[in-house]
Amino acid sequence: MISVWDYVISFLVGGFICFLAQILVIRTKITTARILVLFLIIGMILEVFNVYAPFKEFAKAGASVPIIGFGASLARGAIMAAKEYGVIGIFTGGLTAAAGGISMAIFASFIVALIFNSKTKRGGH
Amino acid sequence: MQTIKLKKKAYLLEGYSIVGPLEGKGPLKDYFDYILKDDTLKESSFEKSERKLLQDIVIEAINKSGLKISDIDFFFGGDLLNQIVSSSYTARELNLPFIGLYSACATMAEALALSALFIDCGLCNNVVAATCTHFSSAERQYRFPLEFANQRPPTAQWTITGGGASIISNIKSKIRINAVTFGKVIDYGISDINNMGAAMAPAACDTIKAHLSNMKKKVSDYDLILTGDLGKLGSEILIDLMEHEKIIMGKNYADCGCMIFDKTMRVFMGGSGAGCSASVLNSYVLYKMKKGDFKRVLLVSTGALMSTTTSQQGETIPGIAHAVELVYEPENTKNSVAKSKQKKDV
Amino acid sequence: MDKNKRNQNYNLYVESKVPKTKAWPSLFKAFLVGGIICAIGQGLFDLYSYLFPNLAESEVTTCMLMTIIFITCLLTGIGIYDVVGAWGGAGSVIPITGFSNSISSPAVEFKKEGIIYGICVKMFTIAGPVIVCGVVGSIVCGFVGLFI
Numbered sequence: 158m159i160s161v162w163d164y165v166i167s168f169l170v171g172g173f174i175c176f177l178a179q180i181l182v183i184r185t186k187i188t189t190a191r192i193l194v195l196f197l198i199i200g201m202i203l204e205v206f207n208v209y210a211p212f213k214e215f216a217k218a219g220a221s222v223p224i225i226g227f228g229a230s231l232a233r234g235a236i237m238a239a240k241e242y243g244v245i246g247i248f249t250g251g252l253t254a255a256a257g258g259i260s261m262a263i264f265a266s267f268i269v270a271l272i273f274n275s276k277t278k279r280g281g282h
Numbered sequence: 283m284q285t286i287k288l289k290k291k292a293y294l295l296e297g298y299s300i301v302g303p304l305e306g307k308g309p310l311k312d313y314f315d316y317i318l319k320d321d322t323l324k325e326s327s328f329e330k331s332e333r334k335l336l337q338d339i340v341i342e343a344i345n346k347s348g349l350k351i352s353d354i355d356f357f358f359g360g361d362l363l364n365q366i367v368s369s370s371y372t373a374r375e376l377n378l379p380f381i382g383l384y385s386a387c388a389t390m391a392e393a394l395a396l397s398a399l400f401i402d403c404g405l406c407n408n409v410v411a412a413t414c415t416h417f418s419s420a421e422r423q424y425r426f427p428l429e430f431a432n433q434r435p436p437t438a439q440w441t442i443t444g445g446g447a448s449i450i451s452n453i454k455s456k457i458r459i460n461a462v463t464f465g466k467v468i469d470y471g472i473s474d475i476n477n478m479g480a481a482m483a484p485a486a487c488d489t490i491k492a493h494l495s496n497m498k499k500k501v502s503d504y505d506l507i508l509t510g511d512l513g514k515l516g517s518e519i520l521i522d523l524m525e526h527e528k529i530i531m532g533k534n535y536a537d538c539g540c541m542i543f544d545k546t547m548r549v550f551m552g553g554s555g556a557g558c559s560a561s562v563l564n565s566y567v568l569y570k571m572k573k574g575d576f577k578r579v580l581l582v583s584t585g586a587l588m589s590t591t592t593s594q595q596g597e598t599i600p601g602i603a604h605a606v607e608l609v610y611e612p613e614n615t616k617n618s619v620a621k622s623k624q625k626k627d628v
Numbered sequence: 629m630d631k632n633k634r635n636q637n638y639n640l641y642v643e644s645k646v647p648k649t650k651a652w653p654s655l656f657k658a659f660l661v662g663g664i665i666c667a668i669g670q671g672l673f674d675l676y677s678y679l680f681p682n683l684a685e686s687e688v689t690t691c692m693l694m695t696i697i698f699i700t701c702l703l704t705g706i707g708i709y710d711v712v713g714a715w716g717g718a719g720s721v722i723p724i725t726g727f728s729n730s731i732s733s734p735a736v737e738f739k740k741e742g743i744i745y746g747i748c749v750k751m752f753t754i755a756g757p758v759i760v761c762g763v764v765g766s767i768v769c770g771f772v773g774l775f776i
Contacts, residue, residue, distance in 0.1 A: 159674045167670040171663050171669075171723065172719070175721075175722045178658065180655065189721055190755075190758070192722070193730070193757070198761065205769050218666050218667070218670035218673055219670075222666045223666070223722045226689075227762070228762065235773060236770060240774070247774065248767060251763060255766075258690070258694060258697060258727075259759065262697050262755075265701035267747060267751075269702060270736045271739075275429055327740040430734070430737075431714070470639075471634075472638070472642065515647070518645065598635075
């Protein structure tokens with residue numbers, strides 16, 4: 158069922174996570190790749206300690222759209238597969254769970270790169 | 283001694299500058315010779331655009347001076363791309379003897395200084411010194427892809443699209459190159475690649491100090507002391523550093539990077555790049571000196587000599603600054619090219 | 629020793645000279661952009677739940693993420709996403725859109741070097757660490773999962 162509250166909480170939680178990241182950017186001059194990796198690992202840690210599921214239940218898309226959700230799904234996939242299939246699952250589970258996102262990112266980027274050219278940045282507004 | 287006083291033989295005969303669309307909206311827009319409407323120059327990559335840009339600049343400068351390409355003895359050039367490809371490929375197209383230089387953004391002053399020395403020693407008659415930069419090619423080499431969504435810190439600078447060429451000759455003109463100072467490589471331990479101004483300011487300070495003391499001049503003897511691309515923060519730091527050395531920079535101090543852009547433009551600390559001092563020198567400064575508004579100008583181009591590899595390995599950024607002193611000589615008429623040619627014909 | 633001291637002092641001096649921009653506007657922008665992207669995600673989630681009622685929640689989430697990733701790639705190609713990024717800062721990086729942009733932007737940029745050595749090789753220059761850390765991290769998590 159669609160409820161307005163889902164949107165409000167998604168906006169607030171998602172915004173707040175970005176707000177925290179922006180504080181890091183301003184204070185520590187952290188680069189984009191590092192900040193992505195940092196939040197990815199945070200997501201994994203949340204998943205390992207079983208905090209992510211209740212968090213997502215509460216924050217909806219505010220939890221799944223940020224890269225934290227990506228990290229959590231990688232970790233969850235590996236843990237579930239490890240429980241089901243043992244050692245082989247450790248290696249197959251993570252990427253299987255995240256395959257949709259990664260494949261789409263690579264595929265769409267490839268197609269887009271074939272079609273479009275880069276343009277000079279617009280400065281001076 | 284770092285400073286070489288010339289024997290009054292090397293003249294800045296003519297200069298030509300081209301800048302990109304954004305720079306062409308800035309405060310100096312009326313001084314540039316040509317403003318690009320399309321910064322790709324209809325080429326398929328930005329590296330090719332940069333080459334085309336430099337090639338156009340050099341050819342137009344030679345045309346404007348009234349000389350022919352065959353009159354040019356040497357081409358001194360450099361740029362910011364790896365292995366200074368833009369200059370080398372330009373030299374290939376022009377079929378000129380090429381002396382490739384690299385001092386990052388200080389390349390223009392280095393090229394000017396060396397060409398003036400060549401002329402002054404009587405080794406040749408006419409040489410061209412040119413550099414240029416392109417925002418988009420520099421961006422993809424030094425920073426991130428153009429379409430990458432990132433926020434620049436407030437200390438960042440904006441590489442300009444543009445450049446300039448100067449024809450240095452033994453034919454008399456109103457602007458003479460009086461002295462040159464080659465700078466030392468100075469490193470005060472700045473490692474933030476988004477704060478080049480702070481990394482280069484100590485080098486500029488050292489070179490200006492050396493030049494003034496060797497020439498036995500004061501700051502007030504110059505109508506303009508022009509640093510290359512320190513930007514807003516860098517020039518404030520330079521003023522402080524000079525004050526520490528008991529030299530007060532007055533109103534005659536300016537920075538090309540600050541001059542080229544408007545305050546309303548979103549370019550952070552101002553312009554940077556080898557083309558920065560080249561385009562300002564060959565437009566604004568040249569115009570003002572020809573009119574006699576400026577009688578003595580010190581151009582101090584500043585460069586940061588790091589590479590992407592060294593900065594990833596955490597090395598600090600060494601800076602360099604070269605200085606070229608230009609003086610106004612009112613007695614020389616503008617038609618000296620025609621005259622000297624007539625002499626040759628006779 | 630003397631040189632180190634000089635450099636230290638200079639760094640401190642430069643630090644004090646760097647203009648302090650107001651943090652609040654940029655924090656607010658990051659919050660706004662990040663929040664809006666997440667709200668759009670929620671919208672797509674609801675849309676897909678309505679269209680495909682038989683799918684499990686995790687599958688709907690995957691569909692939603694894939695849609696967002698696709699849209700971001702397209703916006704990157706058109707040249708809009710870098711403007712969003714310059715305005716929104718971390719608000720455009722932390723959502724999955726940032727990951728998507730970090731793959732598509734070098735792909736578009738390095739097209740000039742050819743399909744193999746340009747697009748394919750350079751695609752992961754920025755996002756590489758995310759995928760590497762993601763895979764290594766998930767394997768570590770899997771090991772942990774074996775014992776709990």
